[in-house]
Amino acid sequence: MASSTGLPNQVVATYCRQEKRARIAGIPMDPNWRDWADLIAGPAGLIAERVLADDVADYLRFRMVCRTWRHCTASPHGYGSLDRRFHPRRWIMLPQTMGDVRKRRTFMNVSTGERLQVNLPELCYQHVFGTTSDGLVVLCDRRTYAIRLLNPLTRQLTSLPDATTLQYTASSQQRTSGYTLKFLQVFGAGLADDSTVALYFGGTWLATAKPGDKQWTRLHHIWDNMIIATLPFAGRFYCVTEKAIMALDTSQRQPRLVVAAGxxxxxxxxxxxxxxxxxxxxxxxxxxxxxxxxxxxxxxxxxxxxxxxxxxxxxxxxxxxxxxxxxxxxxxxxxxxxxxxxxxxxxxxxxxxxxxxxxxxxxxxxxxxxxxxxxxxxxxxxxxxxxxxxxxxxxxxxxxxxxxxxxxxxxxxxxxxxxxxIIVKQRRHHSERQARHGPTSVHIKSV
Known part of the structure; x- marks a missing residue:
């Protein structure tokens, strides 16, 4: 219900409280002053929705401004960890520089160039398999071989079947050894639908799983049509092969690749x-x-x-x-x-x-x-x-x-x-060799 001024009663009451406090303190009240912390839930929620549609990092900053704004906006932890609205789709994880804090990683916004340093204790005892185009990080526990997806900004984790259920062939029942897992590398990852995660390990090795599944499902794909590149796009998982551009169809019980375009x-x-x-x-x-x-x-x-x-x-x-x-x-x-x-x-x-x-x-x-x-x-x-x-x-x-x-x-x-x-910085004792053979200031070591 609105007051005689045409403003909602909550706004008028808030202004009156602030005017009374200023009068008691002997401070003149600025007529243009607004108490943004007491912004009612309707406008605050509308602003939050528009901020979230642009970037989840700005949305998290918006919720951190004050308790009122935090209470009138949705918490990412109240939704599923695979909810795409809260994925850092514009952020990429830059290579780690040797000597930096192991749990701290740098992320860059590919639209603005902004960089953030995020402390991620979830990286302890983890193989970093790779990242998705939505900004999620694929992790594999060094001790239990459990595979999880990490949202680095909201710190949400999605549990998936462990890597020991990955099989090289459909007929093989032998579990993947720990030695092999150390050399596994994810070349493409993403969501094939709202709940199915797809991992591409190169060649024809494409596996899918959902949270709660007991094992990974490897797609049956022919060797004369190798997968060259993958990309999650518009809610689906696409692959370019030697013969066509294919999409991962998860509507059937057994996921399969179907032709999307020639x-x-x-x-x-x-x-x-x-x-x-x-x-x-x-x-x-x-x-x-x-x-x-x-x-x-x-x-x-x-x-x-x-x-x-x-x-x-x-x-x-x-x-x-x-x-x-x-x-x-x-x-x-x-x-x-x-x-x-x-x-x-x-x-x-x-x-x-x-x-x-x-x-x-x-x-x-x-x-x-x-x-x-x-x-x-x-x-x-x-x-x-x-x-x-x-x-x-x-x-x-x-x-x-x-x-x-x-x-x-x-x-x-x-x-x-x-x-x-990982980027390994050049060490000081290499300075003499640099003077003789030229600068070799950055080294690479893959993990």
Whole structure:
């Protein structure tokens, strides 16, 4: 019910209380003053919903402002740990620098470049298998081999079947040994629906499970149609194979891969386990990018090509425009893994151009080598293109930029897409060797 002033009675009562306190204290009352801590539940809840739709980190900050706001907003712990609304989908976990606190990890917002340091005691005695595109961390307990999903911002854990139920073949009844588990690496992970978790271990090894299941279910997949890359997108789990783009169907009792879209013009070229193919989310649009293959028309591999995946029509079409000003960072396949793909706003870092693909190659002893490739779409332009940073792409649409500065943001992003987990800083007693052989300021060690 509203008062004679047209304002809700709760607002008027709050203002009167504050005016009385100011009069007793002898402090003049500012007529424009508002007590935001006493904001009623309706407006506060509406603001919280909009903040949560943008970023869960800002939502958690909103709830930490005061007790009133915390009481009138929903706690993430009151919902299931797989509720996508509370997933840090814009945050990635950067590689850990050797010497840092073991339980502390750094996360970066891929939209704003903001970085957060989060203490995660849940990482004790854990193998970090990998991360999902929604920002969840896949953990495996070193002692019990229990697999769990960790939301690093809300600290929620999802318990899944232990890794000993993972089997190399459908007919094998032998439990996976602890020695093998140390070398397991997740190349792709995500939610296939509201409750099914999918893990991709490379090749044709794709397993699914739900919280409460006793064991993992491995999908029966043929060897002549290898899985190249995966991506959770729009509530489903997609895989690009040698023959088509497939989606994980969990509507049946036995999960299976079904064709979601054909490869289009890519199907007429050699895509036999082409590990340069990556699936990316381009602002709500599923895009397949790959490096132009070597053939008679392209004697030197240079640029990248991008194809839009039309899931409604079930076809893949060449893109007639770029990534909307975004830059694509791609990790080259190596012993660390097949590499990831990450789209970042071009203005997030200096000297990063939009609609450009940055190939990142991380080795054991050297800093990541970064190479810029022009994104070719429509009819490939000939000649050279010079961007605002002075980069000349040359005739083959690529240019070597150089090594990433040690422990910089670009260095961490490069190592993230390459799949490295730990960065070991250069030690002091190596200074003489650096003077003789040049700087080797960053080393990689995978775990």
């Amino acid at each position: 490869l289009g013009d890519l199907g007429s070229t050699n895509v036999w386990y082409d590990r340069t193919m990556k699936l990316v989310d381009n602002g709500g649009e599923l895009v397949l990018a790959r490096r132009i293959p070597l053939d008679s028309k392209n004697p030197l591999r240079g640029g990248y090509e991008a194809h839009r995946v039309d899931l409604e029509a079930g076809i893949t079409l060449p893109m007639q425009q770029g990534f909307g000003g975004r830059a694509l960072f791609v990790g080259t396949p190596s012993h660390l893994g097949p590499g990831r793909a990450l789209l970042l706003p071009a203005g997030l870092f200096s000297h990063v151009l939009g609609d450009t693909v940055y190939l990142c190659n991380a080795t054991i002893a050297d800093p990541p080598r970064i190479e810029a490739c022009r994104l070719l779409y429509g009819h490939a332009r000939s000649g050279s293109a010079i961007g605002p940073t002075g980069l000349s792409y040359g005739h083959h649409s690529r240019v070597y930029i150089g090594d990433a500065r040690p422990c910089s943001v670009i260095d961490h992003v490069s190592r993230y897409v390459c799949g490295s987990k």
